[in-house]
Amino acid sequence: GIQVEQSPPDLILQEGANSTLRCNFSDSVNNLQWFHQNPWGQLINLFYIPSGTKQNGRLSATTVATERYSLLYISSSQTTDSGVYFCAVSNTGNQFYFGTGTSLTVIP
Amino acid sequence: ETGVTQTPRHLVMGMTNKKSLKCEQHLGHNAMYWYKQSAKKPLELMFVYSLEERVENNSVPSRFSPECPNSSHLFLHLHTLQPEDSALYLCASSPGVYTEAFFGQGTRLTVV
Numbered sequence: 001g002i003q004v005e006q007s008p009p010d011l012i013l014q015e016g017a018n019s020t021l022r023c024n025f026s027d028s029v030n031n032l033q034w035f036h037q038n039p040w041g042q043l044i045n046l047f048y049i050p051s052g053t054k055q056n057g058r059l060s061a062t063t064v065a066t067e068r069y070s071l072l073y074i075s076s077s078q079t080t081d082s083g084v085y086f087c088a089v090s091n092t093g094n095q096f097y098f099g100t101g102t103s104l105t106v107i108p
Numbered sequence: 109e110t111g112v113t114q115t116p117r118h119l120v121m122g123m124t125n126k127k128s129l130k131c132e133q134h135l136g137h138n139a140m141y142w143y144k145q146s147a148k149k150p151l152e153l154m155f156v157y158s159l160e161e162r163v164e165n166n167s168v169p170s171r172f173s174p175e176c177p178n179s180s181h182l183f184l185h186l187h188t189l190q191p192e193d194s195a196l197y198l199c200a201s202s203p204g205v206y207t208e209a210f211f212g213q214g215t216r217l218t219v220v
Contacts, residue, residue: 004150033208041145041196043211086151090206095164098151 006099021072023087037084111135114212129184131199140182145196189219
């Protein structure tokens with residue numbers, strides 16, 4: 001299967017700070033998603049971004065498929081951004097492979 | 109409000125019990141999935157259904173038995189579970205198999 005590595009594993013930020021989360025993957029993919037898992041366990045879709053750049057409010061993501069990585073940017077972080085961020089990838093007809101996540105804590 | 113709804117949210121069961129987890133999707137998707145999330149481990153794919161037909165079974169023990177009566181509903185029947193089966197069970201759906209996935213809130217299962 002595809003190996004997915006996320007970094008950093010843990011991150012603590014002061015409210016208002018910016019951060020970059022990284023997802024590296026070991027094979028070519030044509031599907032990539034970023035999720036935020038809230039404290040109650042639900043995985044919330046952030047971006048479906050197999051390539052290119054997307055922005056949604058304070059969050060943006062960039063995937064460089066040819067170099068096998070994706071970045072998630074969080075600007076002006078808020079305490080509600082706390083949780084675990086997962087990257088998941090797949091290629092055609094194959095299952096999604098998830099990374100082990102980045103655990104983000106935003107302190108007031 | 110989520111397009112994928114799981115019930116119950118929490119479940120405590122003994123090793124000799126039989127229980128079922130339910131998942132319902134309101135998104136008109138054709139594929140549905142069960143995942144298991146244990147502490148400090150990546151999500152593990154358990155089962156995949158496409159148009160009510162099972163297309164993947166990832167070497168899951170037979171004490172977990174899925175059922176997909178229609179493309180909107182997915183069940184996971186549980187019997188004689190072990191304490192190590194305690195985990196968060198997540199249901200997801202997608203328009204086609206292994207396309208953009210949407211998850212439910214999960215069922216946190218504790219086996220005692």
